[in-house]
């Protein structure tokens with residue numbers, strides 16, 4: 001696939017963990033928006049965005065509300081497919097996969113962290129973290145061992161059997177991060193991961209994300225200046241297009 005025109009920081013000698021080239025994503029406005037004459041107007045949420053993220057990078061996607069941050073994140077994670085352009089995830093062109101194939105690709109290569117944690121309330125922290133390993137058919141012993149080790153790693157070794165409702169927002173988000181890591185994905189995407197958290201708790205969650213970026217690619221979309229400051233580099237969107245990059249030092 002061609003190199004995106006994103007500047008030197010995105011070149012790199014190693015292959016990108018994820019690469020998007022000239023991404024366009026249009027959404028229908030829905031039945032309520034059908035124009036006279038039958039055509040459905042669409043929203044162009046992304047309009048020709050290219051990006052490449054390598055292992056060891058912590059990349060922030062910044063931009064005002066509606067600029068296309070979540071849309072870009074969803075395309076990179078294989079949760080959605082572009083209207084035009086291409087996404088290559090872990091060396092695979094996601095367009096060549098159907099819905100089920102993409103689900104498998106995500107399960108094996110991507111960890112996803114959402115603003116509202118998305119934990120199952122009836123399950124313990126450890127069972128929530130282990131869930132993706134159930135889908136991968138791993139043994140109970142392996143699931144338990146791996147989920148326990150990850151909860152220790154994110155500082156929740158003493159909260160293994162607590163249910164989400166018994167945990168603080170920051171603790172729930174760290175459980176969600178442990179769950180995102182349990183399959184050892186090359187890519188972790190986080191959509192407004194600090195949106196529900198106070199600044200002290202955010203700092204802890206961001207430091208955890210920063211640590212995990214040492215050996216994988218992490219892409220975070222956010223409005224939160226504290227979150228964006230933690231990233232190594234920023235991709236700035238406006239109206240679905242990528243703004244010209246500023247020097248990295250200006251972003252710190």
Ligand SMILES: Nc1ncnc2c1ncn2[C@@H]1O[C@H](COP(=O)(O)OP(=O)(O)OP(=O)(O)O)[C@@H](O)[C@H]1O
Pocket residue numbers: 027028029043044045063064065066067068069070071072223
């Ligand atoms: N499923 C959808 N159907 C129709 N339009 C959508 C859909 N999802 C997003 N959009 C539109 O696409 C544009 C980009 O949305 P997106 O959620 O990617 O922006 P964002 O930068 O993440 O915004 P925010 O910071 O408010 O979360 C917006 O105009 C939005 O209304």
